[in-house]
Amino acid sequence: MRVGVFICHCGNNIAGTVDVQKVAEEMRKIPGVAYATTYMYTCSEPGQNEIIEAIKKYNLNRVVVAACSPRMHELTFRKTIEKAGLNRYFLEMANIREHISWVGDDRELNTKKAIDVVRMAIAKVMNNKPLYSSSFRVNKRVLVIGGGVAGMQAALDCADGGLEVVLVEKTQSIGGMMARLDKTFPTIDCSICILGPKMVDVAQHEKIKLYAYSEIEDVKGYIGNYQVTIRKKATYVDWKKCTGCGLCMEKCPSKNAYDYFNFGIAPTRAISIPFPQAIPKKAKIDPNYCRYLTKGKCGVCAKICPTKAIDYDMKDELVVEEVGAIIVATGYSLMGVENFPEYGGGRYADVITGIQYERILNASGPTAGHIKRPSDGKEPETVVFIACCGSRDKSLGIPYCSNFCCMYIAKQAILTKDHLPNSQSYVFYMDIRAPGKGYDEFTRRAQEEYGVKYIRGRVSKIYPKGDKLIVKGADTLLGVQAEVEADLVVLANAVISNPDAAKLAEKLRISYDTFGFYVESHPKLRPVETNTSGVFLAGACQGPKDIPASVSQGSAAASKVLSLFSKDMLESDPQVSYVNPNICVGCMKCVKTCPFGAIKEEELRDGRKVAKVIETVCAGCGICTSTCPCGAIQLQHFTDNQILAEVNAFVSGK
Amino acid sequence: MNNKRYAYYSGCSLESTAKEYNDSLKEIFKVLGVEIEEPDDWSCCGSTPAHTVDPLLACALGARNLSLIEKMGLETVIAPCPSCFAVLKRAHLKMKKDPEMRERINELIDEPYNLRVSPKSALQILYEDIPPEKISEMAVYEIPELKVVPYYGCIVTRPKEVAEFDDPENPISMDRILESAGITVLDFPFKTECCGAAFGVVKRDVVNKLSSKVLSMAKEVGANCVAVCCPLCQQNLDLRQDQINSLMKTDFKIPVLYFSQLLGLVFGISPDKLGINKLVVSAQWIVDSLKKAEKRGKKIKEEPEAEEEQ
Secondary structure, eight states: OOEEEEEEOTTTTTTTTSOHHHHHHHHHTSTTEEEEEEESOTTSHHHHHHHHHHHHHTTOOEEEEEESOHHHHHHHHHHHHHHTTOOGGGEEEEEOIIIIITTOOOHHHHHHHHHHHHHHHHHHHHHOOOOOOOEEEOOOEEEEEOOSHHHHHHHHHHHHTTOEEEEEOSSSSSOTTGGGOSEETTTTEEHHHHHHHHHHHHHHOTTEEEEOSEEEEEEEEETTEEEEEEEEOOOSBOTTTOOOOOHHHHHOSOOOBOOTTTTTSSOBOSEEOSSTTOSSOOOEEOTTTOHHHHHSOOOHHHHHOTTOOBOTTOOOEEEEEEESEEEEOOOOEEOOGGGOGGGTTTOOTTEEEHHHHHHHHSTTSTTTTOOOOTTTOOOOSEEEEEEEESTTBGGGTBOSOOSSHHHHHHHHHHHHHHHOTTOEEEEEESOOOOOSTTHHHHHHHHHHTSOOEEEESOEEEEEEETTEEEEEEEETTTTEEEEEEESEEEEEEOEEOOTTHHHHHHHHTOOBOTTSOBOOSBTTTBTTBOSSTTEEEOGGGGSOOOHHHHHHHHHHHHHHHHHHTTSSEEEOOSOSEEEOTTTOOOOOHHHHHOTTOOEEEEEOTTSOEEEEEOTTTOOOOOHHHHHOTTSOEEETTSOHHHHHHHHHHHHHOO | OTTOEEEEOOHHHHHTTTHHHHHHHHHHHHHHTOEEEOOTTOOOOOHHHHHHHOHHHHHHHHHHHHHHHHHTTOSEEEOOSHHHHHHHHHHHHHHHHOHHHHHHHHHHSSSOOOSOOEEEOHHHHHHHTSOHHHHHHHOOEEOTTOEEEEEOOSSSSOSHHHHOSSOSSSOOHHHHHHHHTTOEEOOOTTTTOOOOTTHHHHOHHHHHHHHHHHHHHHHHTTOSEEEESOHHHHIIIIITHHHHHHHHTOOOOOOEEEHHHHHHHHHTOOTTTTTGGGOSSOOHHHHHTOEEOHHHHHHHHHOTTTTSOO
16 A cells, blocks of 8 residues: 655645644555645646656555645535546645635644644555446436526527527416516516517527426436426416417406416406517416306306417326436516515505516506506605615525626616606615626716705615605715605515525425525536536526626526536546445335435345345435444445544544 | 413512502403412512622622522413513523522522523514404404504513513514504504613603603604503503603603503403503593404303303
């Protein structure tokens, strides 16, 4: 056994609080260590070359790199020793940066701990076995979850790249939040005019299979080979027959259904098509409001439908699709007004949210694009916008910035002036956050060209007085109380994750943060990957994002899938469980505990039944190894013997 | 749940300026089957002066009273005055969260306080422990002309972490209680605006100006009566209504009643027992407009005991 130990300074990151020379010195004393050295940046090209040369010069057959977390550079150094002819699993990394130098500043103690940690790695590497990956076929179909602008972009890019795409959208139509917007900042171009053609492309693309009004029920399998169960929710309308003529919507007598598309700013019918550009343009019945489904009487739509598409007995349907990769683009939700009791908490009809105002501004919205306030349909003269409603408010559990509100407030204030030249808009804000290209100029324009009055301060209360709303707040720049008599108040309510985000994450086995946003693999270097290989992220499901950022991520996720699928075969990770059939007693406890269904029963030639691991399905979590009563099942690269060797090295101090 | 016994910490206001709050609460408690027991030898809660001077003193004064109540073996104390309530609850929470503080306070007071008492406002008891149907059944009278705005004041539901009750910005408990007694309650945007509190002593015009805003808003929304749950609010709005009128050139004549007085009236309790005559702005017209609520009243009048179930 000839172990080489390479201790990294990481500039001052490690060497600043760990005596790396001393660590190297101590390591040289360990039997089996043929070479130990330190280097300024081991991960740099000369650093890696030094490892390769040392392997050759000192005839090393095992390597320990004491540096950063293996999450950072394990793969880098595995490739390095492979270049020098060693099996890549003859490498161990000792994490002396994240676990030692970054967390403690006592040089002596840090050095002592580093010596222990590196010694443990040496003990482990001496017990390492060469491992070889096998390869498996990739199913080159991709699932995109969410038909907002990020998901659509991802689906189109994948499809244009020749991949078959399954696009699953929770609501009745694709388009997401962007389809609801009137104009987009900072160019004030019509949102649906730029999104509509993309939606049509999605609908017409021969490689894209769209499941609208459907949700993900279950996800099985692994990178390259997923089986996804999709729940097609009952629409009570046969979409094969529905032509989208809209006759049913005109005649439906149930006129007070909640309009999800318009965020409840006006009611819709129990059977409806959400907006003129909807894709698919098909009607759907809301069973909570349909008179036939709630009371058993009515049936007007069934009578009127020229193609006899209404089917009151329709049930949810489950379909299974097989794909090789998944792009998650499920978007975001908005905090409800009930969280702002000081602003009426929903009691005042003329206190609305930004997205509701967007619908009022929109030509296909409930007021056909005329600004009329909800209470009495009057044109407002004074409009007040309140930024950061919930955002950056720890008392509501939202410490983060919602990213795009400053910009859409400026846009809506500009549009208000365009629609109603005699109107005056006010914006209560904390800071103006406009860091994008052309963004700051845009908020300036709102103030300088459109005369929008920006007041820096929070609003403490809104109350009605006659048919006006009194907005009471602070002007922190002038140091006075500010009071505005408004006709309409627009709240920039916080961006939050979808209520079912956690549930979906658990199905996909990806991580999510405290706020329910999905966590990327690395915040800078792997922004659209997740820690589950084969699952990618795009758009606001990862955090609040505006349109250009969401579109970029959609394309980025698609390019990740395309490069993944550029190979026909993928290499499996050999760090999986292995059952020793000579020890296994066939109790099958492991079969029951495996969360991935990766272990099955197998009959040997002598008739004995033992457990067997399906290598490609095993995720290497190790639950089975701690379940097995006789130690027959071992996680490769983390066997009992390897771990015990580490423990021994630590407790014996040798 | 019914006929649960509570400790009752009246505090100094309810013994003096807010005697009618005390009387009316005790009357309606009798009707609703809320049994109360007052601790012997209770002392001043310290109110605002104590905590402005010394937080330790404020906590100790609260804790002393809590330890007396603890010895009575009752788990809940009703503190009708929001200031007493806030002091008791703060002392309780402070000692619960900070063991060191608990030790220091327990050294200062005669008997240690072991955190076994839960201080609640009268509002909270009526809202959480008394089913609304019961209040409804007991309301044998109605006042059709009466339009009430509920005024909660600043501390009965705030801060959220201390009050642990209702909504800090838009409380609704008093609304619901009065509504279940058949009283018309109007939506009031100034439920928690400041009345000026104790500033009446040092800077009277501040209180007059702030209280006048509350009364204007009450008038604005069409109310002819303000319901309160705090002696200081009552004083600022009722006793000082004349001062407000002369300073602000207004002509308010809005009776300001404790919510317990309003409940007492519709429960059919004699106005004298409820201290209606103690109000500065006369509420006589309210008394005069009392009418038997035929439908609801009958059954209860005949069988006063039978309302327990349901």
